[in-house]
Amino acid sequence: MIMERSVVLCLLLAAVIAAKPADEEKKSRVHTDKLSDEEHYMNDEHNSDYDHEAFLGEDEARTFDQLTPEESKERLGKIVDKIDLNHDNFVTEEELKLWIDYTQKRYITDDVKRQWNANNPENTETLHWADYKTMVYGFMDNMDPGELDDEEEGMSYAEMLKRDQRRWEVADEDNDNALSLDEFTNFLHPEESERMRAIVVQETMEDIDKDKDGKISLEEYIGDMYHGDDDEFEPSWVSNERDQFREFRDKNNDGYLDEEEVQGWIIPPDYNHADAEAKHLIYEADNADKMLTKEEILNKYDVFVGSQATDFGEALVRHDEF
Template identity: 55%
Template sequence: AFLGKDSAHEFDQLTPEQSKERLALLMPKMDLNKDGFIEEEELREHIKFMQHRYVNNDVERTWKNYKDEKIKDGKLGWNDYREMVYGSSDDTQELSAEYAKMLKRDERRWKAADYDSDEKLDRTEYGCFMHPEDCDHMRDIVVQETIEDIDKDKDGFVDVSEYIGDMYRPDDYPELKGQEPEWVQSEREMFKEHRDKDNDGKLNLEEMREWIMPIGFDHADAEAKHLIHIADDDHDGKLSKEEVIAHYDTFVGSQATDYGEQLQKHDPAEL
């Protein structure tokens, strides 16, 4: 989460030393009390800030695309959105199967985001359409879309092979020569012992909801605790610059960097 979703590809091109340099520039940004350390609360607040900034910037950037000709009385209509993204009504008849599937998903998500059911979205509703994971009333849509993406045999459930297949691909670990990493076995056990509540070998809608959109779960808090647990080598409850740099590979893939562009900045004054 330090890097920003928009800049993930660029960051992949950085050397370890470049990553460490940019991460070091970010440290003062997180150190709110300026004591030279990053406490859990500071990390949590930074993650929340980055999450909010990424979502707001992303929504605003796309919302501006419609302002001049499509936004009427502060709202965007479904037909206008569909025409700009998928073409005219006549064109949609000739969409490929994949685009037709995307259109159907967008329309379903649009209706869920349309809180006042007027078939138009204002800026807030549009934000929920673009980022349903940030809106409580969109939880079921997020769960449904996730099941559709993972459920390869289209039986409406997610079995253990689909669950593991979504996060692990053997080709990404050629050095293991077909042997599964330890964390994969841990995920298999997690599926059996914790995810699959009714022990039927697959996850239903409710079990999927508890996995990916649990009520009351604070992602920023969980991520902050995770980073402290991983990087706090001297177990003093806070992170020094040296500890953060030593665990740079953990941080550059974390929620703390993933929602902003900060590590792509070259000028420390911009951080």
Template identity: 60%
Template sequence: MRLLIDIIYSALVLLAIGVALAIPKPDEKDKKDRVLDNDLSDKEHYQNEGHNAQYDHEAFLGEEEAKTFDQLSPEESRRRLGVIVDKIDGDKDGLVTQEELKDWIQYTQRKYVTDDIQRQWQSHNPEGKDKITWDEYKQRVYGFMDDLDPKELEKDEEGFSYQNMLRRDRRRWDVADADGDSALTKEEFAGFLHPEETGHMRDVVVLETLEDIDKDKDGKVSLQEYIGDMYRGSQGEEEPEWVRNEREQFSAYRDKDGDGFMDQEEVKNWIIPPDFDHALAEARHLIYESDTDADQKLTKDEVLAKYDLFVGSQATDFGEALARHDEF
């Protein structure tokens, strides 16, 4: 979510400053978790007053599979889309229902999380032990800090601080550490990496979100801070329509007690909306956009006719040689 980007979803995998497992800055890392409860993509669904098909692309395929489709030619990605439609059609009646589409979207999201946990567990635990200690994780991810000048660890002009990231990761680690032994099992590590998937972990992400947006550190989010988290226009520039809409959303729905701020509970209601099913909402959206005969079901032809909506890839003709999956 929009939010915290890979606090949002990944707890940082990085080894040293010059190594690819390097720690991203908060504006890269911290947006993915802005809206939790299994938001389906870290992209904005509506952007610059228009619909952002990349959100649907990732929601429908899952983040990793979407990257694969982005490298395929239009012809190959259409062929694969047809194969996927056959998989979604569980009862093989030639029609994709809202329920079948919702189940598919939930499956892609679970697969992304499961695969990411397995990949990071193996990366951080090459010896295959039952637990990873905090000291082991800290050394692997933050060990490079030992060689930095202390000034490099403090906040830069953008407010970024390695020390703050280390502190926040330790706090999240402690919340995930159910038995308090400073070491995480694979299940506990999953909660550390993907707190949006673990009920008792969600409050820490709410706190992280509040800390990121609350620039004056008064413990609450003002309208200015809320808008500033999403939009930084040039002085004198007219605000886009979507920004004006967000101002109205803040006053009408986010700031429930009308005091001009969001407190921690109001931030929680924003990023973890109760009783909202993202997969169902996305399934309804995709059917609405694609259902030409208005029967609330999709044929393969209807899906393929909306190819850009479902797989909207940034396809080139140079991608067909990339890794293929057996199911295709």
């Protein structure tokens, strides 16, 4: 379950990180870019600080790190009161699921609004591709032709531009080369739109399929997640992922993942991420009655502030929550 959530988080971040005019910031749109300076796994144990920093960014993570455990628990307690919709002093799995779903939707809404305002300062009803391209890729006008093909974190600026334009065209439902706010939302968050899911699969294939043969080998699959040195002892989770590839991902047992198999992996039809996260948190904190008291949650505050229940900690430093 941990690797499933991490893969989806990587996809989410790849799709929604702000497209910015500064070229060093633009690199962060690359799917294979490192999401955090933290190690994802340490001594075979999942490091929750990785997800925390990957989701918040370093500045917000640093702010959260300044909170004492007492301050964290106090703020988390106020959030628990909001999650407990019927005020019976118990947080059920359904209430937790609804809260996680709410925080996710709020993040998307806030992110789209921020990027819409940044890229559409006149607040017109639609944003034209030419204007967006100038805002995001204008720096390329001052680059030498050879520099456009220089790879940054595995992808050249020219490739990034091409990918964004292709995604833009898919999001543009009425084919007017401009996006409404709803279409812009699909452009930034394609994983949330049925219409855009094929482009998510295509981009994932392109990022992981290093030899460009149209399929993903086991080596490419593992290489996208783990880059250990030759003399480094391989963590146990890597072996588990090899088994996942062979037993579950590779449906036709041909040793590769095709587009249909990749879609089943990254966008499983019967998998609800909010539901899975709620179950995970109940498992971590519950005393076996499948409901959580405020005391149980506060006793596991370190688990909750690193989860979607608090925007991976962000809700604890947002003043508008209190």
